[in-house]
Amino acid sequence: MRSLPRSLLPFALLLAALATANAQTVVVHNAKVYTPQADGIREYAGIVIEHGKVRKLLEAGTAVPAGSGITSVDARGRTLLPGLIDAHGHMLGLGQLQLQVDLRGSSSTKEAVDRVLTFAKANPNDRWIIGNGWNQVLWTSKQFPTAADLEGATSGRPAMLSRVDGHAIWVNREALKIAGITRATQDPPGGQIVRDASGEPTGVFVDAASALIEKHVPAPTDQEIERTLGAAMKSVAALGLTGVHDAGIDTRQYAAYQSLGKKQQLSIRIYAMLADSEAARATIAKGIQPAQFEDRLQMRSVKAWVDGALGSRGATMIQDYSDEPQHRGLALYTPAQIGELASLTAKHGWQLNIHAIGDAGNRLTLDTFEQRLTAAQRQSLRPRIEHAQVITLEDIPRFAKLNVIASIQPTHATSDMNMAEDRVGPRRIKGAYAWRSLLDAGARLAGGSDFPVELPNPFFGLHAAVTRQDRDGHPPGGWYGNQKLTRAEALRLFTIDAAYAAFMEKSVGSLEPGKWADFIILDRDYFKVPESEIDDIKVEATYVAGTKVTR
Template sequence: MRIALALAVFLAAGVAEARTVIINANGYTLDDIGRLERFGGLIVGDDGRVERLLKPGETADGNVVDAGGRTLLPGLIDAHGHVMGLGFLALQIDLSDTTSIDQALAKIASYAAANPEREWIVGGGWNQVSWGLDRFPTAEELDLAVADRPVWLSRVDGHAGWANAAALKASGITAKTTDPAGGRIERDADGKPTGVLIDTAMALVEKKLPPPTVAENTAALETALRIMASVGLTGVRDAGIDAATWALYEQFAKDGKLSARISAMAAGMDALRAIAPKGPTGWLYEDRLAANAVKLMVDGALGSRGAAMIEPYSDDPENSGLTMLDGAKLRNTIASASMRGFQVNIHAIGDKANREALNAFADIQKMGQPLVRPGIEHAQIIAAEDIPRFAKLGVIASIQPTHATSDKAMAEERVGPERIKGGYAWKTLVNSGARIAGGSDFPVEPANPFYGLHAAVTRQDRDGAPPKGWYANEALTLQQALAAFTTGAAFAGQHESAVGTLTPGKWADFILIDGDIFKMPAGDIWKVKVLETWLAGERVYTRD
């Protein structure tokens, strides 16, 4: 009897020592029905899951960590990002901070001079709108920075690329080169390529790029994971990967190096078949990695006028955008993926693209084929009569709030004063009953989710413009915005049973931040700094 009692005491002590107990926290989480819950700390079991939440002032036995009164939130989840793109852009030329073409050219020239061994100069992040240009840049201008080797720079939205003369030559692009389906080569009055390629035309150059080495891929993923942890992201839905990227993610997961949970969308059906030939993988490696979805591209982007519009662009009356996938081919692809149990996520930005995606989902449902949480990625410009169809069809609207505050300089010019009323219409979507999921589309926008929370509730950029918010009637409440980046993103990734809230039994993914977002002025939310990031009860980031 004494032996049994002693063993019970030993076992109890062992459990207590294995547990991590966070005390003295200013905790917020949503519960499983969407209500905001306050708490003073939490207990993490030795399995890395939340054992229970503590009341303010309460403590418990275990490895005690004093939060020092700091605010504790569930780990934030980006519902639409590009992990490898984030890492590579951090290691290549990033033009997202340039405000003029001259500044961009100077940065490109400096990078090229510092990297004489690189066969190609590669990077991205440029935006002609931010430069005050009413046109695309040209190869001739890029040659002023680098002319001795090919240069290829993707636009900030990833839907256009800027090449110099050497890159055009290396790719065999001439006046005789025809535009591919779903793409466009920008040309001068004589038909000569000017240096910018839109959407599928980008592949004409990209297929000539030297493939990254194993070391470069590894460095890019390590860099991306560090960035994500530093801004409080414990999960991401990676919006379009290939089989090689999946293999790299798996290796990181096996080696215990995957410091964020990645829900991967295969970039099209060929990639899907290569990544998950037997069907959806489910969540693997202690819920660190899954391949349960495919991403399909219907149109391009608004900034490059590749978004497919029902009527022509207001600022380009001869152009209605580009359509990459529609009609029977789109429906057959959705049906094929759905029959195998995969979620289908459709990139749609223009009102025509959103309508085509909704029509396709509706047609598949009419055929009696169940859909696994269908989603529309971006859902940017939607015809007013199509907005209620998201809820009716059960389609998730995956939104990126910082797109609105970045695009406000050109969006209304592109679509006019009437169509813009259905643009970035988050509140209208929520009020219609639609599910939304929040993300950034990083590296198109910064990965910092507090930038997204700020944009969602203020409809302002980080300079506070416009003072009253851009179409402020479409702003979300802070609780709605937080839900988009937690429970909404978790639901979109088919993972709400394990993450998104700090409900007992779910993974202890959480962050400590330097301010209380529910008490500070909304305009300051973007300034929040992440102090610590925890995944499955283990600290994966601490701010120096």
């Protein structure tokens, strides 16, 4: 869509004055400050910041505080919002994208291979060619790619290319050879090696089968992890994110965050979800980690996956896929295994956040929370279902009844609308991406993007939630437009509701006295621009604890 011209007002003085807001009292006035509160979205004319926190909000017509030690800044009518929070992203994956082949948006197998060839030529010292973002649904063939397609593209080096949803990989013959994959290799539990008619592996591995290849890719050093996380934080801050729920990290990544925190290099707030694994169980048994570095890092949740993704037909369904009879997805945990994890995490005080996309996966997760957690534990531990994508109509009210948070990603709907109904059919689609139904049933929601599966720009998510359309305005009226959210509801997803989902609603998520002064300055008014232009909103500057974290 066409972007509006940016204002020619001299805005640099405002940004320069605010850059030192954490070191003194700063009064920002002549602004449009929107913030969620208990009674809805409130608008103010200014904000008083002191020692990195909100001291006071100024009503229209209120005298502007003045005096020694106070810096007064005229915002010239600019819009201020609370810093936005992505409730489900993958920071290491986002940072790594800058060092990998970007296959997002490729329209054919040939275009994807051409990008791999170009990248391989430009990076002759890379031991493996790593990429991300292919989606065969967008290709003219609609078919999975093969190892043969990559013949000659990598100068004899192994290649591993992740599907856009992260639930399948495409590899070349060199990678198959290194991993020792042959027709005799068995599918692991919860995974699939895609094979041709003769039983030979084609080069695509789905869900748990990906580990057969991934374990052979050289691990990054601690310094590389820190550098990658730093790059990711810088990139999302520029888009208006002051917080991210990092959905599935290991202890090395947590140690990297701690190292960055000690060096005062955590530019945004990270709510870490420890990925469940055999190695992680020892950390779980030690109990949750306290908030550190002025609420910039905390790990008190565990991430698990009960199924795969809809695009690769890994999401578990109660009945067969509509476009693949005799197939119901890939279960990654048995009911007993996920139940044992729920009991373990509850015993040690951890929030449990379970990835569930198919209606069978969502039902299993709801059943697990109901059977393994007491009502008091569900209230205090705030369990979450990550994605909550395809849900039977009878299961929708159970989210509110069981105090289970639905952690949703609005852009998944607009990305998946080209194939979702093919997968589940016209009846089951009524409970898919059903945000309005969940809200009306009393459920708590939190909003994210699942970057780098989707782009991390939160205004793309706000736009998708409000319009149910892609960025080109399709389809007219929105895809299943009865599930649209209002602008206020959508903003809450990425502010106070995301903060609640991380136990942080008393310190961030809205601009209220006593909370950290995490906010963003926009080039236009989120509540006044046409809905079709929400995704065009640009962030002028991002502040965490009153300090500017963008250039």
